[in-house]
Amino acid sequence: MPFLAEKTFKIPNKDILSWIFDEQRHDVDKPIYIEAADPSQSISSRQAQSLIRKLIAGFRAHGVKPGDCVCIHSFNSIYYPILFLAIVGCGAVFAGTNPSYTPFELVHHFRTARVNFVITEPEMLAEVKNAAKETGIPSSEILIFDVQKQDVPSGFSSWSTLLTHGEEDWIRFDDEQLSKNTTAARLFSSGTTGLPKAAVLTHQTFVAQHTLSYEAEPPVMQIIRLCYLPMYHAAMVPLTHVSPLRAYFPTYIMRRFELEPFLSHVSRYHISELIVVPPVALAIIKTPSASKYSFENLKWVGCGAAPLALENQLALQKVLGPQTIVVQGWGMTETCCIAMRFVGHERDDTGSVGRPMYNLDLKLIDDEDQDITAYDTRGELCIRGPSIIPGYFDNPEANANSFTDDGYFKTGDIMYCSGSTKKWYIVDRKKELIKxxxxxxxxxxxxxxxxxxxxxxxxxxxxxxxxxxxxxxxxxxxxxxxxxxxxxxxxxxxxxxxxxxxxxxxxxxxxxxxxxxxxxxxxxxxxxxxxxxxxxxxxxxxxxxxxx
Missing domain, CATH: 3.30.300.30 (ANL, C-terminal domain)
Known part of the structure; x- marks a missing residue:
C-alpha cells in the first residue's frame, strides 16, 4: 500500500490573482518587493495590483491572447514578479529562461515552450534576436526590460510602453476544473532523462503549493526573505511571484548572487528565512567574512536543489548559530518546488529531507515499476497530489514514461522512509541529471x-x-x-x-x-x-x- 496522505487541507479553486488580491488581510501599502541594493525602491501590494492591471491592458493591446506564451529573459528585479502575474492575469503562460543561455539553448527553450513574446534586457538582446529569428518570433514581439535605466536599442520598445493603456481586470474564475486545467507557467525541467522539457504548472498547482506550505501548517514567525537565486528557477517562481503578495512576506531582491552583499543583506534587513542551495551553503561555511555579520534574526534555513552532506549541514548550523534551524527539504520542478520539509521548530541532525506536506500521496517502486512500499526499504519515489504537475507540454512520450498508471509522478530519486521517525532520506538518484x-x-x-x-x-x-x-x-x-x-x-x-x-x-x-x-x-x-x-x-x- 502507498503512503497515502494522513492529513488533507482544502485547496481553493480560484484563479491565482483573485486568490492573491481578493482576500488580503495585511496592510496593502507596506512594501513587499524591495530592491536589496537600494531599499528606497519598493512595491507594495496596492502598487503591485495597479501595475498588474496596467500591464494586463498593455499585453492585450500588444496582441497577447489567452494561451500565448510570454518568456522573461533577464536577471532579477522587483518588477519580475509583477510581469509574471500580469502574464498569468491576461490568460497567457509564463516561461523564464537563464540569462546566461546561448542562442543555441534559447532556440530549444523557445520551441519547447512555444514562446510567442519575449521580454529581455538590452544586454541579452543579441542572443534573443538570433534565437527569435530561428524560431519565427518577430522583432516586434520582443520588448526591452530596461529596469536598470539602460538605453533601449533602436527599433525596439521598452516594456514600460505596456503601462500606457489604462487598467483592465484579470481573467477570473472559481472553478475546480478551470483551476486544474488552466496553465499558468511552463517551467523547464529535464525530468528523469533527456533534453529540458516544459513542465506544465496550472493555477491549481501554484495555489496548492502555497496553501499546503503556509496555510495548512502556518509559519511560526514573520517571514522576511532574501531572493538571490534566479527568478526563472522553479524554486523561486512560487516563492517570489506568488507567496509574498498572498501572505505578506516582505522579500528583498538581489539582481544576482554575490557572497559579500548576500551576507550583508541577511544581517542588515533582518532576514528570518533563507532558502539555500549546496554551493551557497558551502560558500557561507568557507568564507572567513561570515563572522563579520550578525545572523541573530535568521530563524530558519532550508537547503534544497541537491543533497547537502550531513557534515556540511552541521557546519552551516555552527556558522549561523544556535538560534537558526538548519534543515534540508526536497522538491523539484514537477512538485512546484517543495514537497517534503520540516516545519515549525523541529530540528534535524540526521540528513533527512523531512516529511511530505498535506494532500500528497507517496509510494516506492523497484526497477520493474512494481510497488515495494515499506518502511526502511529503498525504492524510486513516486508522488501525486494537487501541487504535482499534470504533465509536460506537448510531450506525450515523456508523459507516458513519467507517470504510473495510477497517476503518480516518477521522480527518479531513490529514497526510503524511516519506520521509527517517519522521516524521509535521499540515498541515490536514478535519473541522470547532473547537479x-x-x-x-x-x-x-x-x-x-x-x-x-x-x-x-x-x-x-x-x-x-x-x-x-x-x-x-x-x-x-x-x-x-x-x-x-x-x-x-x-x-x-x-x-x-x-x-x-x-x-x-x-x-x-x-x-x-x-x-x-x-x-x-x-x-x-x-x-x-x-x-x-x-x-x-x-x-x-x-x-x-x-x-x-
Missing part, C-alpha cells in the same frame, strides 16, 4: 552538442565528483567515440570543449574532462550503459587517470 551549483544539467543536452560535431561518432555524458573537492558539486564528464580517419584523430579534448562552450552556458562546460574510447558500451537494445561509464570514471579517477 551543478544548484542547476540541473541534462546529459542529453551536452551529448546533443557533441554529436553535432562532424567528427564525433558517438558520445555519452555522466556526472562525476572530483576527489580533490569535498563538496557535493558535480562535473560533466564526456566519453566520445571519434570517426575513424585522420580528421577524427585530429579532434582533441581542447577542440571539443571549445566547440561545446560556444553553444552552451558556462555552467554546462565539460569540467570533468573528455575521455576518448573506441566503442561505446551499450546493451543489446542499443541503450548506453552509463553504469559502465561510471565504473570506468571511478577507476580512472582513483588511479589519477586522465587529466580533468
Amino acid at each position: 551543478i551549483r544548484g542547476f540541473q544539467v541534462a546529459p542529453g543536452e551536452i551529448e546533443a552538442v557533441l554529436l553535432s560535431h562532424p567528427q564525433v561518432l558517438d558520445a555519452a555524458v555522466i556526472g562525476i565528483r572530483k576527489p580533490s573537492e569535498p563538496d557535493e558539486n558535480e562535473h560533466p564528464r564526456a566519453y566520445v567515440v571519434r570517426r575513424p580517419g585522420p580528421e577524427g584523430d585530429a579532434v582533441n579534448e581542447e577542440l571539443l570543449k571549445s566547440y561545446c562552450s560556444s553553444r552552451l552556458a558556462k555552467f554546462k562546460e565539460i569540467t570533468g574532462g573528455i575521455q576518448f574510447i573506441d566503442v561505446m558500451p551499450r546493451n543489446p537494445t542499443g541503450k548506453i550503459l552509463k553504469r559502465v561509464l561510471r565504473d570506468m570514471a571511478k577507476t580512472e579517477l582513483s588511479a589519477g587517470g586522465p587529466r580533468i
Whole structure:
C-alpha cells in the first residue's frame, strides 16, 4: 500500500490573482518587493495590483491572447514578479529562461515552450534576436526590460510602453476544473532523462503549493526573505511571484548572487528565512567574512536543489548559530518546488529531507515499476497530489514514461522512509541529471552538442565528483567515440570543449574532462550503459587517470 496522505487541507479553486488580491488581510501599502541594493525602491501590494492591471491592458493591446506564451529573459528585479502575474492575469503562460543561455539553448527553450513574446534586457538582446529569428518570433514581439535605466536599442520598445493603456481586470474564475486545467507557467525541467522539457504548472498547482506550505501548517514567525537565486528557477517562481503578495512576506531582491552583499543583506534587513542551495551553503561555511555579520534574526534555513552532506549541514548550523534551524527539504520542478520539509521548530541532525506536506500521496517502486512500499526499504519515489504537475507540454512520450498508471509522478530519486521517525532520506538518484551549483544539467543536452560535431561518432555524458573537492558539486564528464580517419584523430579534448562552450552556458562546460574510447558500451537494445561509464570514471579517477 502507498503512503497515502494522513492529513488533507482544502485547496481553493480560484484563479491565482483573485486568490492573491481578493482576500488580503495585511496592510496593502507596506512594501513587499524591495530592491536589496537600494531599499528606497519598493512595491507594495496596492502598487503591485495597479501595475498588474496596467500591464494586463498593455499585453492585450500588444496582441497577447489567452494561451500565448510570454518568456522573461533577464536577471532579477522587483518588477519580475509583477510581469509574471500580469502574464498569468491576461490568460497567457509564463516561461523564464537563464540569462546566461546561448542562442543555441534559447532556440530549444523557445520551441519547447512555444514562446510567442519575449521580454529581455538590452544586454541579452543579441542572443534573443538570433534565437527569435530561428524560431519565427518577430522583432516586434520582443520588448526591452530596461529596469536598470539602460538605453533601449533602436527599433525596439521598452516594456514600460505596456503601462500606457489604462487598467483592465484579470481573467477570473472559481472553478475546480478551470483551476486544474488552466496553465499558468511552463517551467523547464529535464525530468528523469533527456533534453529540458516544459513542465506544465496550472493555477491549481501554484495555489496548492502555497496553501499546503503556509496555510495548512502556518509559519511560526514573520517571514522576511532574501531572493538571490534566479527568478526563472522553479524554486523561486512560487516563492517570489506568488507567496509574498498572498501572505505578506516582505522579500528583498538581489539582481544576482554575490557572497559579500548576500551576507550583508541577511544581517542588515533582518532576514528570518533563507532558502539555500549546496554551493551557497558551502560558500557561507568557507568564507572567513561570515563572522563579520550578525545572523541573530535568521530563524530558519532550508537547503534544497541537491543533497547537502550531513557534515556540511552541521557546519552551516555552527556558522549561523544556535538560534537558526538548519534543515534540508526536497522538491523539484514537477512538485512546484517543495514537497517534503520540516516545519515549525523541529530540528534535524540526521540528513533527512523531512516529511511530505498535506494532500500528497507517496509510494516506492523497484526497477520493474512494481510497488515495494515499506518502511526502511529503498525504492524510486513516486508522488501525486494537487501541487504535482499534470504533465509536460506537448510531450506525450515523456508523459507516458513519467507517470504510473495510477497517476503518480516518477521522480527518479531513490529514497526510503524511516519506520521509527517517519522521516524521509535521499540515498541515490536514478535519473541522470547532473547537479551543478544548484542547476540541473541534462546529459542529453551536452551529448546533443557533441554529436553535432562532424567528427564525433558517438558520445555519452555522466556526472562525476572530483576527489580533490569535498563538496557535493558535480562535473560533466564526456566519453566520445571519434570517426575513424585522420580528421577524427585530429579532434582533441581542447577542440571539443571549445566547440561545446560556444553553444552552451558556462555552467554546462565539460569540467570533468573528455575521455576518448573506441566503442561505446551499450546493451543489446542499443541503450548506453552509463553504469559502465561510471565504473570506468571511478577507476580512472582513483588511479589519477586522465587529466580533468
